[in-house]
Amino acid sequence: MEMARYMIPRHLDDPPMVFMWDADEAGTFMFLMLFGALFQQFIAGIVLGFITARALARIKQAGGRGLILRFLYWYTRSDLWIKCRAPSFVREYAG
Structure with missing residues (x-):
């Protein structure tokens, strides 16, 4: 070709x-x-x-890419605007 x-x-x-x-x-x-x-x-x-x-x-x-979103995830209440991710304040999961 x-x-x-x-x-x-x-x-x-x-x-x-x-x-x-x-x-x-x-x-x-x-x-x-x-x-x-x-x-x-x-x-x-x-x-x-x-x-x-x-x-x-x-x-x-x-x-x-995504630096601002990562900053918002870690330093704001992410459960209000990102529903598909785990909350950022949870550090350990049982199970």
């Missing part, structure tokens, strides 16, 4: 993008920007949104 015929997409599993950011980072930026505009602090909202979006990007880059 000739390999030139088959094209394998390189970006098949990439997350959705908004301009240059992932969708969750852009959503964080836009939310804080609009929140700042709501309280007539538009510049502060833009700065805070940019800083928060960059921090979120670095956290995601450092921890790989």
Whole structure:
């Protein structure tokens, strides 16, 4: 078989993008920007949104996929929002 015929997409599993950011980072930026505009602090909202979006990007880059979900599982009441997993506060199971 000739390999030139088959094209394998390189970006098949990439997350959705908004301009240059992932969708969750852009959503964080836009939310804080609009929140700042709501309280007539538009510049502060833009700065805070940019800083928060960059921090979120670095956290995601450092921890790989699912870092934020793992953090939420261990440090919040996970029985409220993850029904299919065991509660995080149970350390030993009998049996």
